[in-house]
Amino acid sequence: MDASQPEGPQVKLLDLIEAMRRLGIAAQPNEPGAGSLTDARGAALAILTPDGTFLSANRSAAALFGYSCADLAGKQLVDMAPDDLHAALASELSMSAHSDFHSFSVLLGSRTGHPTRLVLHQQSVPTNQDGRSALLTLFEEPLIREPGLVDAAPLSEASARDCVTYLTMGQQKERQRLAAELHDGLGQALTLVKLMAEDARMRIRRGQVDDAAQLLDATVLRIRETIGEVRQICGELRPLMLDRLGLPAALSSLCRRVERGTENMSVVFNCDVDDDDVPEHLKADMFRVAQEALNNTVKHAAATEITLGFRRIAGGLLLTIQDNGVGYENRPLPTEDACATGLGLIGMQHRVESHGGTFLISSSGTGGTLVSAAWTL
Ligand SMILES: Nc1ncnc2c1ncn2[C@@H]1O[C@H](COP(=O)(O)OP(=O)(O)OP(=O)(O)O)[C@@H](O)[C@H]1O
Ligand SMILES: [Mg+2]
Structure with a gap:
């Protein structure tokens, strides 16, 4: 092993x-x-x-x-x-x-x-x-279903209207979870930082300067962790950009951010899709798939080039993320490393396939990794 x-x-x-x-x-x-x-x-x-x-x-x-x-x-x-x-x-x-x-x-x-x-x-x-x-x-x-959200159509029909209903309910759930995270995570972290800073101030007044300095070091560390938590929460909210910019512009901005955040990696965005071409209920999924595939490339691929493609194909839309990195053929999943949850790939697959799309990955040590997701419209 x-x-x-x-x-x-x-x-x-x-x-x-x-x-x-x-x-x-x-x-x-x-x-x-x-x-x-x-x-x-x-x-x-x-x-x-x-x-x-x-x-x-x-x-x-x-x-x-x-x-x-x-x-x-x-x-x-x-x-x-x-x-x-x-x-x-x-x-x-x-x-x-x-x-x-x-x-x-x-x-x-x-x-x-x-x-x-x-x-x-x-x-x-x-x-x-x-x-x-x-x-x-x-x-x-x-x-x-919440009464009055939409009138009762059988769910088995899986109409676009049902998808929108799920989306709305999902957003409501997500807001509740974010509110809980802000309250339990961020709120408590900031309270702790405030107490530590007050304690340090009291020690300085008493002349216990060394103790205060130690406490301030710990406070800075805690503030750093809290900044990390804020970044994480912002990452969760990022699809809000979709409402402001539309999907193609949000994808383009994602590519620019990834490129800026890495050294020696160029990110090319090829797109011939207009925001109006994309059904509303698929936009967040498409953005999340691109985001996870780009994150994976940055985290695991040691690549120098990524191309994100978003194109019209006969009867549908095709999203592709191609890198020239090390690939992951036959690699085991590190299940016991709690920091690497290792479920991002199948999460993407589920997003695509649960809305009737086709998800494919091909990866090799020489050709890098290609993630592709196609939706029929
Ligand atoms: N573009 C890539 N190039 C090389 N290896 C990759 C690439 N994408 C994924 N992998 C490999 O596949 C594994 C699983 O990816 P997956 O996205 O499921 O999990 P993860 O990125 O490790 O964790 P997370 O749950 O945070 O996404 C990774 O740990 C990595 O070994
Ligand atoms: Mg991942």
């Missing part, structure tokens, strides 16, 4: 992509009242061991439970369920571990203890440990 890889069950990227595709097909809603929310963070995805321990979770899943990705890793799903549901949940997990695909609904509590009914779709993925599978898990909050 590669010494840089952590011990424990590992999942191959290509197996995970295949599992996501199978899960996407199997978890298609076929009853009125079922469906997934279009949260700007995308689907809530995690990889669990067969007994329900979180190996890895994306930011959506972490936000759903009120944790950071790192804090969620290692937690037990069973501990989040009310005591009287432990046995039932354990038996559902065992069914998932012994079948290819399994879906069930369960009441799970967030960090604050607030219980939410969630539908879990689980698809087994092979790991490097003989005969052991991990469970790729998609958490869905069953939709409850």
